[in-house]
Amino acid sequence: MQATDAHRVEAAIGYAAAASFAAAAGFAAFHAASRFTDLRGTLAAACISALVACPVAFALLRLLEGQPKPFPQPCFETVEIEPVSISAAGELLLTDADRLEPATHDEALVLEDVLTEVAPESRVVQLFDPAAMPTAARPQARIDRHLVGGGRHSPSPDASEALFAALADLRRSLR
Secondary structure (H helix, E strand, C coil): CCHHHHHHHHHHHHHHHHHHHHHHHHHHHHHHHCCCCCHHHHHHHHHHHHHHHHHHHHHHHHHHHCCCCCCCCCCCCCCCCCCCCHHHHHCCCCCHHHCCCCCCCCCCCCCCCCCCCCCCCCHHHHHCCHHHCCCCHHHHHHHHHHHHCCCCCCCCCCCHHHHHHHHHHHHHHHC
């Protein structure tokens, strides 16, 4: 933000503050005068107090603001930066010798990082364990059990005790 823009914003805020104070003074004068005079006198008192309060408030804000302060000077000495010569910049450019050969489509990406042993508490790896994957016979046996049982199915095993034990272990490890 430029310095002139900052001064304009500060001046606008000062005008808005003075106008707000003038409106409050006019409102207070309106209510105070409504007890003693008719509507015309009340409106006149409100307008006069607002017209007097606005420049007074703005002058008070200017007085309290003080003189504009210069920008702070740095506490260190500035140093000129040496320009980079073109010959030095030429050394940093990539040449044709730096280019890689494009990969052909015949090459396959082979991942050789094989996990040899799965830890027993490793649940994420166990999700993708080939021994734990269902075979074609498992769903067929489940379908057959469902058809023979007439729609009844065995309830799923309750793992709430194992869950509570795991949460208790977690709480103990956090303490």
